[in-house]
Amino acid sequence: MAQLSPSRPVLVVAAPGDTQDSILSAVAAQELDAEVVTEPERLGELWRTASTVIVADDLAELVAGRALPHREGVYVVGPEPEKLSMWSAPLSARVIPLPEGAAWLGAVLGEGSSRSRAPVVAVIGGSGGVGASTLAAALAQLSAARGPSGAALVDADSLGGGIDLLLGAERVQGWRWPRLNSAEGHLGDLRPYLPVVDGVSVVSMARGAELDLAREPLAAIVASLCTWHSAVVLDPGRSKAPAAREAVRLASRQLLLVSASVRGVAAARQAVAGHDLERAELVVRRGRGALPSDLVAEAVGLPVLAELPEERGLAGAAERGEPPARGARRGYRKAVDRLLDLVLSGAGE
Ligand SMILES: Nc1ncnc2c1ncn2[C@@H]1O[C@H](COP(=O)(O)OP(=O)(O)OP(=O)(O)O)[C@@H](O)[C@H]1O
Ligand SMILES: [Mg+2]
Known part of the structure; x- marks a missing residue:
């Protein structure tokens, strides 16, 4: 499993609201740092350098429209199953439904971080x-x-x-x-x-x-x-x-x-x-x-x-x-x- 450097934050692409709150509380529970982007046109280098990318379902379409380079560790999250499955393939992203997948979200954040972990x-x-x-x-x-x-x-x-x-x-x-x-x-x-x-x-x-x-x-x-x-x-x-x-x-x-x-x-x-x-x-x-x-x-x-x-x-x-x-x-x-x-x-x- 790729281990990434501790200075790399989690990129959170989400507008203010319940989904952003759920993501940020999962990031905080893992004691990680987040960079929050609310406008996908401002993604810049973060897309490439972040340890993990979490995209809220209502911004997934705009992110996909930017034709960003392929990367690992992208997750689309939110409460709307149709949006989640629609944008999973274009973003090469795994899907985490919220709120029921909150524990899973915490786990993938921990997994993507550089914390020293047992094999x-x-x-x-x-x-x-x-x-x-x-x-x-x-x-x-x-x-x-x-x-x-x-x-x-x-x-x-x-x-x-x-x-x-x-x-x-x-x-x-x-x-x-x-x-x-x-x-x-x-x-x-x-x-x-x-x-x-x-x-x-x-x-x-x-x-x-x-x-x-x-x-x-x-x-x-x-x-x-x-x-x-x-x-x-x-x-x-x-x-x-x-x-x-x-x-x-x-x-x-x-x-x-x-x-x-x-x-x-x-x-x-x-x-x-x-x-x-x-x-x-x-x-x-x-x-x-x-x-x-x-x-x-x-x-x-x-x-x-x-x-x-x-x-x-x-x-x-x-x-x-x-x-x-x-x-x-x-x-x-x-x-x-x-x-x-x-x-x-x-x-x-
Ligand atoms: N190297 C071995 N030599 C001889 N017997 C073995 C060896 N490894 C396991 N066994 C025996 O084979 C049987 C099946 O073992 P085990 O339950 O570990 O297999 P499994 O692959 O997990 O089976 P399952 O497909 O049911 O999950 C057990 O009785 C076990 O003690
Ligand atoms: Mg067995």
Whole structure:
């Protein structure tokens, strides 16, 4: 993710009124500076230099009419859905409806700012049951073991059965998704409220409740976790639900775990196309008779970052609720530790 210099303000293109007020309060909550432009003909250099550009829906037409150069980090916001969708494409902008998207707006502002933030790693399974949730949990566990600020693990897979079971966290007290799903505005430190296992703060599903995971709270929660942890690991699952897609988008590193087999590679290719994983890196799970990793890379069309061994003890550990990087599974733990080195050092980016 591009990190921009702290002196770059947020450009707010909005006339005085409710929308401008909402934007400016989100900017203030993130402790960022704003440059407000009420007449789009006065945009000048700010369009290019601002860290993030927020355009109110009622000025979007005038901004689009100026045929400005393409840039990343533009958002059209406001209460009118038709205007939002009409001006999204001409401005290459993402859309944030207000007032309901206020928390999401805060999250994107925080994301675009230069504040030092933990890496956000999404682990996506190239095929079902390949070990993505296990790897996500092991990465979070080993990352937490390295430093005092711990790591966070976020379950964004509404069909995944709950990552707390994998960590043996289902009896640990704390908030689950249903409590957090209505998160709004600027969230402070969530650590005191979340279940913690082996230094990992877990944001997990609760079983039973039918959950409509919204992407807005996810962005707000991840933004908050980044501020208070040394790494944030996301488990989006393989569905195309909005929260899963947002989890993939929010990640600064996308790891696609692929089984080194003909079917594993074929499924991974579909996952790449279906989830827009062009910037993902491969983690190749190798077992007996595995295809060579360079062949896997060529067939999937993405670089290999690391390899993971077959580890027989993992399934039993998961059944017992014993976290994957705990216990005697040394080969697996070593491989995940090496992968973590690469992720934390920014290697391969
Ligand atoms: N490297 C490995 N070697 C052997 N078994 C593994 C390995 N990684 C995971 N497993 C086992 O495979 C099973 C599926 O793992 P996991 O739930 O992590 O997969 P997933 O990709 O998240 O699945 P889903 O598609 O359901 O989300 C578990 O029993 C787990 O313990
Ligand atoms: Mg899973």
